[in-house]
Amino acid sequence: MNNIIEVRELNKTYKDKTAVDSIDFDVKEGEIFGFLGPNGAGKSTTINMICTMLAPTSGSITINGFDGNKDRRDVRKSIGIIFQENTLDEKLTAKENLMLHCRFYNVPRSKRKERIQEVLMIVDLVDEKENRVETFSGGMKRRLEIARGLLHYPKVLFLDEPTVGLDPQTRAHIWEYILRLKEKEGITMFLTTHYLDEAEISDRIAIMDHGKIIAMDSPENLKNTLGGDIIELSTQDNEKAMLEIQAKAPEAEVTSKEDIIYLKVASSDAFISEFIKNLEVPLTRLNIRKPTLNDVFLSFTGRNIASTEPDKQ
Amino acid sequence: MEGIFAIWIRDMTRFFRDRARLIGSFSMPILFLLIFGGGMGGTMESLIGSSMPDAGEDFQYLQFVFPGIVSMTLLMTSIFSSLSIIEDKNFGYMKEILVSPISRVSIAVGKVLSASTIATFQGIMLFLLIPFLGINYSLTSLLLVIPFMFLLACALSSFGLLIASFLRSTQGFQLIVQILVMPMIFLSGALFPINNMPGWMDVVVKLNPVTYGVDVMKKIMIDVESLSPMIRDAMGLNLQLFGTTLTVAMEIAFIFTFTVILILFATLSFRRANA
Incomplete structure (x- = not known):
């Protein structure tokens, strides 16, 4: 399989500290790549750099063949992002939010209606499309954001703590949708979560701590290393x-x-x-x-991930 | 282009959906019209009238102040509308915009255009009050002034966007209004004629870009030619800079240049703040 994301010697230093310390990794096309780590490990910083929202101090990022530093616009076209916090316009209806996204990403005019319908079907929100987002529940908003992230057929979908703040039942639902997506669309997914059971759906996991990737493998292999x-x-x-x-x-x-x-x-x-x-x-x-991923995490970092908080931005 | 349109249409939808904002935005200019028109009108007219025994009767304060209040509405609405960009940042929507492929320039231009459209719309809404105020302007002058209102609004919205890129929270709002917006209105000739001012104040008035905007608004709306020179003078409509009396064309050219420069600065600083 081809690498859709290649990260080489990526560094981000602030005045007094190193947030990301020379990391290297690849994400293969079509896989679900999980990013694990406690609060302040550098996960969000890394994601923000990959998404062109933050300039790296040094190192290179290639996404879908485009240079993250030079071809920002092409990189942005190639990715869809579901942020940790809600980034919908709550005063607008679901459909209006999606239509705006089509405009931002220059989805061909003739295909907009069809695509909106299509993504709404994936997340079961067709009946809600004319309603304002402020009337939606937390789970519905998340689903709408996932739908929006898919509108422009991105090559990679980034999910930053996609289920944070949701009740367990809704969380389970969101993952159902995400898995359905992977099966149907074969889309590459890059996710961060601090719920370890959720990270199990990843094909590969990178564990990050203190700005470094300290382990990277399939969940199975990671657990087997513990024996x-x-x-x-x-x-x-x-x-x-x-x-x-x-x-x-x-x-x-x-x-x-x-x-x-x-x-x-x-x-x-x-x-x-x-x-x-x-x-x-x-x-x-x-x-x-x-052994669970928590044991893996514990053995690599000496800490329990369950006791760490999700990243706040 | 599509990106600019997207930013614009979003703000339009939000504006017309928000009834409270729609109604609230009229309360201020109407209040000013009541206070200045009704309350101060008599005093101003007798003050100015008494200095001109021959022509005093012809001075109508409301006729003078109305274009000023429209300008004030343009200023307030433009600046507040472009400050909404801070709200977008706080509520997260800005992220959705910033990770999309549309350029930073399009975002800034879209914001300026939407804020200007909203401001111009509100200015035009004030025209509806004209019949009830007992003043009259010719329809042609009202139609002529609309494009200029939009131009002025563009300059002021760019100015608002420029401020917004230095602010992190909406709490800075009040401060901006107090230290910038209010003086810009009071020292522009919008509400009273700018005659016989102390020297330093005269300098501030001449430096204030709103002064020229207000002047053009008045010159277009009020039928200046038919006014006696004395009243023109009393209305402060013989604005001079370095000893030259300014013409409408000169002032429009000045505001146009000013708008272009401001849009440029606003986009640059927006790009810097959101690299």
Whole structure:
């Protein structure tokens, strides 16, 4: 597959700090590329540079064959962006918002009506097109923004925290639409999210921290690098239990966070029966699971992504 | 072109949809017409009239102040409409515009044109009051003044856009009105004749571009030729610069140049602020 985005030695430094520190990556045509990282990791800065909204300090960005520094206009034509915050004109109707977008992007006059209908169908808003956006719910506004981002048939769709601030049910719906899009249109998607379960739909994920990309692979491979299973347990005396575990089961990797002890073992099935029989400190809670992206994140950064806030701009 | 049109049509749709703004925008000029026309009219007329025993009767203050109040409306509306660009920034819509392929120049020009259209529209709406005010202007002069109103509005909107690129929040609004817009109105000859002013004030008046706009408005709308020279003088319509009496053509040429320069500056500073 061809690379639709190529980023080389991209840097962004402000007076007193480096926001993006010499990163390199490619996004392949047709894939969903996830961008993960805690608040202040440099995700938004990177996206803003790719979208031509911010000039890089150094480095190069190529999108759809166009130079992000020189051919800004062509880059802008090639991308669609769904921003974190609402960027609809709420005083206008859904249709008017879409029509304006057609004008901004010079969608051929004869095709405008048809395209508006088409994108409204994708996000199930056909019946709402004559209503003003201020009467819409949060989820409807998001869907309308997604529809708008698709109007000019962009090569890459950027989704910056597309489900932030939405209730779980609406979040699930939004992802349904996004997946439907990928299947039907084969459009390349570049997304950032701090909901790790949502990042799982990505074909590849880049984890960013302190301005650097510290890991990049498919979610599957990232989780496999951790290997084995994770056992979470709580006991009546965690400190004592940890010492005991380290003595009796040296093969397990032990970490603790708040009042939970995490054990990483090659295979939980073989380990657990022996372990429970031998543990003297009484157990209060036990959970066995496969590694998640959160564990990946934890192992790379030493922090829990769930405790970080989404980026604010 | 399509981009300019898009920016323009959006502002038009928003303007005509916002009833409160539509009504609110008339309250100020009507208030001024009431206060200056009704309240101050008598005093002004007797003051000026008493200085001209022969022709005093012919001086009609309302006839004098009406074009000034139209100019004031143009100034206020132009500047406020182009300041709406700050609102767009705060509510996020500016991002949608800025990531699109339309050029920064088109955005600025579109904004200037929409603000000018709105301002001109409001000015024209004031014409509807003419029959109720007991004054009369010829239809031709009213039709002639409309293109000039649009030109003046373009200059003032560009000025507003220029200010907007230095402001980050709408809170700066009040300040701008107090330190810029109000003096620009009061020191333009819009509301009272600019005669016998202290030297420094005369300089400010001559530097104020609105002065020339107001002067042209008055000269087009008021049938100057039929006025006696004394009344012309009393109305402050013999504007002089470096000892030359200015003609309408000279003033229009000046405002046109000024508009072009302002649009240029406004687009440049808008581009700088939104690289």
